[in-house]
Amino acid sequence: MTQQLLVYVPPHPLIKHWLAVARDAATPSVLFRSAIVELGRWLTYEAARDWLVTQDTMIDTPLAACPGTVIDPQIPVAVVPILRAGLGLLDGAQTVLPLAKIYHLGLVRNEETLEPSCYLNKLPEKLDPETRVLITDPMLATGGSIMTAMAELIQRGVDPAFTRVVCVVAAPPALQKLSAAYPGLTVYSATIDGQVNDQGFIIPGLGDAGDRIFGT
Helix, strand or coil, rough: CCCEEEEEEEEEHHHHHHHHHHHHHCEEEEEEHHHHHHHHHHHHHHHHHHCEEEEEEEEECCCEEEEEEECCCCCCCCEEEEECCHHHHHHHHHHHHHCCCCEEEEEEEECCCCEEEEECCCCCCCCCCCCCCECCCCCEEECCCHHHHHHHHCCCCCCCEEEEEEEEECCCCHHHHHHHHHCCCCEEEEECCCECCCCCCCECCCCCHHHHHCCC
């Protein structure tokens, strides 16, 4: 079977609620941060389904022995927040994946060319090919940042089939680039908007996620 990019928009009422809060221009920064944290939590919960590796075991309850299922501790899990806006989703993601290693990747976009450049890279030289990697980036607009992040991860041995991207809003340009380059990848987004303007902002989107998270 030919692989293709999978994009999920979970129909969860809490995801819809917090997306509406985040989109509202009248939402103050402190509440916007809360909305992004909650979106990170619930989207990561959805992304973890059929992704984390489990193993069967036997456990003793206070009354009897019974079979159980636990997360396999031998399979590494990593979260890669794309700075700076990806930090907003990280807090929620960590509540679902508390034992995951965190590798920060700082990317900044040139506002004229819309091309990203890297100012911080905390990825290790090599990652176990079995590592489950979750990338957090609120906006997948032109695709520059997420494509750069994926290239860095692939260079270090990461398998796109074991990688999940969590975002708040995705747009066709980014999804088309990801689909062409990484057909085994899976994206979880609160919504998909159809337009990116000349400044690289998603329309209707939610504005500059980083500025709104940090009140700048």
